[in-house]
Amino acid sequence: MASKATSIDIAYRAGVSQSTVSRALRNSPLVNLETRQRIQAIAKEMNYKVDKNASNLRTQNSHTLALLICEDPTNDDSLINPFFLSMLGSITRATAQQGYDLLVSFQQLSSDWHADYEDSNKADGIILLGYGDYMDYAHKLEKLLEQNTHFVIWGAEHNNKSVLSIGCDNHQGGLIATEHLVKQGRKSIAFLGDASSRSPEFRDRYLGHCEVLKNNGLKVDKRLQLEAISTESSGFDAAEQLLDKGIAFDAIFAASDLIAIGAMRALKKHGINVPEDVAIVGYDDIPVATFANPSLTTIKQNTQLAGEIIVDSLLKLIRGQEVSGMLIPTNLIVRQSCGNIEEN
Amino acid sequence: MASKATSIDIAYRAGVSQSTVSRALRNSPLVNLETRQRIQAIAKEMNYKVDKNASNLRTQNSHTLALLICEDPTNDDSLINPFFLSMLGSITRATAQQGYDLLVSFQQLSSDWHADYEDSNKADGIILLGYGDYMDYAHKLEKLLEQNTHFVIWGAEHNNKSVLSIGCDNHQGGLIATEHLVKQGRKSIAFLGDASSRSPEFRDRYLGHCEVLKNNGLKVDKRLQLEAISTESSGFDAAEQLLDKGIAFDAIFAASDLIAIGAMRALKKHGINVPEDVAIVGYDDIPVATFANPSLTTIKQNTQLAGEIIVDSLLKLIRGQEVSGMLIPTNLIVRQSCGNIEEN
DNA sequence: CTGAAAGCGCTTACAG
DNA sequence: CTGAAAGCGCTTACAG
Numbered sequence: 001m002a003s004k005a006t007s008i009d010i011a012y013r014a015g016v017s018q019s020t021v022s023r024a025l026r027n028s029p030l031v032n033l034e035t036r037q038r039i040q041a042i043a044k045e046m047n048y049k050v051d052k053n054a055s056n057l058r059t060q061n062s063h064t065l066a067l068l069i070c071e072d073p074t075n076d077d078s079l080i081n082p083f084f085l086s087m088l089g090s091i092t093r094a095t096a097q098q099g100y101d102l103l104v105s106f107q108q109l110s111s112d113w114h115a116d117y118e119d120s121n122k123a124d125g126i127i128l129l130g131y132g133d134y135m136d137y138a139h140k141l142e143k144l145l146e147q148n149t150h151f152v153i154w155g156a157e158h159n160n161k162s163v164l165s166i167g168c169d170n171h172q173g174g175l176i177a178t179e180h181l182v183k184q185g186r187k188s189i190a191f192l193g194d195a196s197s198r199s200p201e202f203r204d205r206y207l208g209h210c211e212v213l214k215n216n217g218l219k220v221d222k223r224l225q226l227e228a229i230s231t232e233s234s235g236f237d238a239a240e241q242l243l244d245k246g247i248a249f250d251a252i253f254a255a256s257d258l259i260a261i262g263a264m265r266a267l268k269k270h271g272i273n274v275p276e277d278v279a280i281v282g283y284d285d286i287p288v289a290t291f292a293n294p295s296l297t298t299i300k301q302n303t304q305l306a307g308e309i310i311v312d313s314l315l316k317l318i319r320g321q322e323v324s325g326m327l328i329p330t331n332l333i334v335r336q337s338c339g340n341i342e343e344n
Numbered sequence: 345m346a347s348k349a350t351s352i353d354i355a356y357r358a359g360v361s362q363s364t365v366s367r368a369l370r371n372s373p374l375v376n377l378e379t380r381q382r383i384q385a386i387a388k389e390m391n392y393k394v395d396k397n398a399s400n401l402r403t404q405n406s407h408t409l410a411l412l413i414c415e416d417p418t419n420d421d422s423l424i425n426p427f428f429l430s431m432l433g434s435i436t437r438a439t440a441q442q443g444y445d446l447l448v449s450f451q452q453l454s455s456d457w458h459a460d461y462e463d464s465n466k467a468d469g470i471i472l473l474g475y476g477d478y479m480d481y482a483h484k485l486e487k488l489l490e491q492n493t494h495f496v497i498w499g500a501e502h503n504n505k506s507v508l509s510i511g512c513d514n515h516q517g518g519l520i521a522t523e524h525l526v527k528q529g530r531k532s533i534a535f536l537g538d539a540s541s542r543s544p545e546f547r548d549r550y551l552g553h554c555e556v557l558k559n560n561g562l563k564v565d566k567r568l569q570l571e572a573i574s575t576e577s578s579g580f581d582a583a584e585q586l587l588d589k590g591i592a593f594d595a596i597f598a599a600s601d602l603i604a605i606g607a608m609r610a611l612k613k614h615g616i617n618v619p620e621d622v623a624i625v626g627y628d629d630i631p632v633a634t635f636a637n638p639s640l641t642t643i644k645q646n647t648q649l650a651g652e653i654i655v656d657s658l659l660k661l662i663r664g665q666e667v668s669g670m671l672i673p674t675n676l677i678v679r680q681s682c683g684n685i686e687e688n
Numbered sequence: 689c690t691g692a693a694a695g696c697g698c699t700t701a702c703a704g
Numbered sequence: 705c706t707g708a709a710a711g712c713g714c715t716t717a718c719a720g
Contacts, residue, residue, distance in 0.1 A: 016690075020689090020691075053713080057401050057697065085433075088432070103445050105445070232634075287632055288631060352697080375705070375706080397696085402698050403698085
């Protein structure tokens with residue numbers, strides 16, 4: 001191939017200086033309109049594109065954001081959390097809308113990402129999409145802060161208030177889930193999911209759940225809270241354990257859809273009907289929720305909005321504007337597993 | 345923040361020239377081992393990272409690949425094809441493994457991507473993950489070829505043999521799906537999916553399907569082939585139409601899992617049992633397939649391998665090495681909807 | 689409104 | 705084994 005055209009080639013063709021070409025292509029009003037348009041036409045004709053490396057080097061920013069998805073290394077490769085994938089989609093879109101490029105990477109806890117993206121000028125800022133409570137890499141976050149790297153984390157609020165965190169309002173999610181169950185007349189509502197501080201997102205959902213119980217004069221029975229991580233099999237096991245206890249219950253609020261799907265399998269195995277005998281509400285609105293049988297009532301996190309807010313906040317941070325953490329409200333999606341019996 | 349360290353700062357600290365620093369950091373054997381290690385230690389201590397923009401500008405390559413996911417604009421934003429997401433995961437991993445960065449972008453058919461990524465030196469090559477037959481943007485591909493852009497497309501083989509395409513072997517997938525159904529003793533096997541040249545992937549699956557029928561002395565009944573696009577509702581509709589025809593059938597091969605899930609819903613509505621009355625095989629092995637009830641027997645595309653081959657091929661292309669298109673074999677995943685009745 | 693010139697931070701021939 | 709120097713292709717003060 002003929003070597004790529006540069007601004008000098010355009011300048012030569014247009015009979016102007018290279019500086020004028022540069023100005024014209026950035027649509028600077030300093031350049032005579034007619035000249036500007038002529039130059040732009042020539043550039044287009046020659047398939048000329050500004051060299052990003054040169055322009056970034058000169059301006060010292062990259063117009064690129066990095067999205068680092070921190071994987072749980074124990075996870076199967078193919079089992080990326082579907083919620084994350086949905087976030088990936090919305091972040092990609094939001095980034096593009098702002099005229100930025102997006103670098104995507106999966107990272108292991110062990111690797112050295114904390115000092116790579118912004119320092120090498122690959123990206124102007126970093127979005128961290130991680131699991132759990134970030135405890136395990138708290139010191140990496142500290143290091144990022146120390147180096148004045150621009151970053152935002154998705155999820156629960158971080159201990160260190162300087163860390164900008166954006167997340168969905170898990171407390172409110174738990175609230176509306178259990179409120180819905182209570183409105184359906186359910187009195188003994190089990191909670192499946194880790195309620196410890198190891199899983200702050202799940203715990204907030206649990207706290208919202210408990211709040212509604214108390215407000216409605218229902219007692220919070222610790223025996224109705226079963227540990228579960230966000231997998232189908234863990235949900236199955238938790239429901240089995242719950243049934244083993246022999247305590248009566250008429251509803252389950254599962255901390256994630258996968259847990260709910262597993263629980264439904266256990267209930268079905270025991271001949272318990274959903275929602276007649278036990279109503280279920282899940283969390284996340286993953287695609288499986290729609291196609292489950294019965295379809296799953298769930299709490300939907302607004303990933304579209306979340307992506308926009310994350311990107312927006314990060315860009316503000318980069319520009320040195322004022323930003324603060326934010327909680328994004330969630331919505332109840334009513335399906336057959338609780339509260340929408342008539343539909344098939 | 346103190347402005348970022350440069351190689352000159354390191355040179356100053358190490359008492360050597362900037363050139364030596366540059367060589368040492370690239371681990372050049374030209375530099376005395378001891379000096380090299382000392383410089384590397386200092387760089388690490390100062391959190392120094394080579395500026396990518398500068399080094400890319402100098403070397404004229406970006407060590408970055410671009411992944412462009414071409415969206416069907418009619419699709420709901422949130423409904424990115426789960427198969428694509430899985431590919432995204434494997435491509436991300438494979439790219440990182442090769443020491444490259446990955447730029448990800450969703451693109452509309454209408455936009456101007458064809459002349460953007462490589463021309464601006466953002467990426468050394470492009471991976472196109474698209475829908476259907478690429479007919480609609482054939483001219484864009486031509487343009488890419490014309491400009492000697494390095495790119496590889498995922499999916500069906502392209503008319504223009506210069507286009508490097510990597511895809512799963514849809515013909516073989518159709519083959520093993522229908523072979524499995526035939527082995528289960530099924531005789532009247534319907535096919536749900538577009539069999540026209542508009543959907544070359546679906547058509548190849550259909551052709552494999554037909555081949556097996558013929559080889560087993562079963563006749564190919566055109567009335568048992570129903571149009572469907574890859575959505576649950578389209579699968580539902582197709583199955584309804586099939587039932588309306590009143591033709592007996594004892595199995596369905598659905599061109600995608602979503603179609604299969606929709607078809608199962610229709611069958612259930614009509615009181616038809618899966619797999620007893622009608623066995624079903626889907627295609628893709630999306631997560632829903634595992635959790636469907638009955639769980640769905642399906643054809644799995646090896647996305648892990650596919651991602652690696654795509655990245656590998658593209659890098660070869662960039663390096664000017666010999667490459668050719670490739671078909672990746674698929675696997676049958678047997679579940680309850682056909683051939684695995686005992687398990688629950 | 690336009691041009692000549694400096695400089696972003698590297699890599700790599702060239703010279704020693 | 706090391707250093708001085710050129711140059712990758714831009715952007716932008718500076719001067720006119």
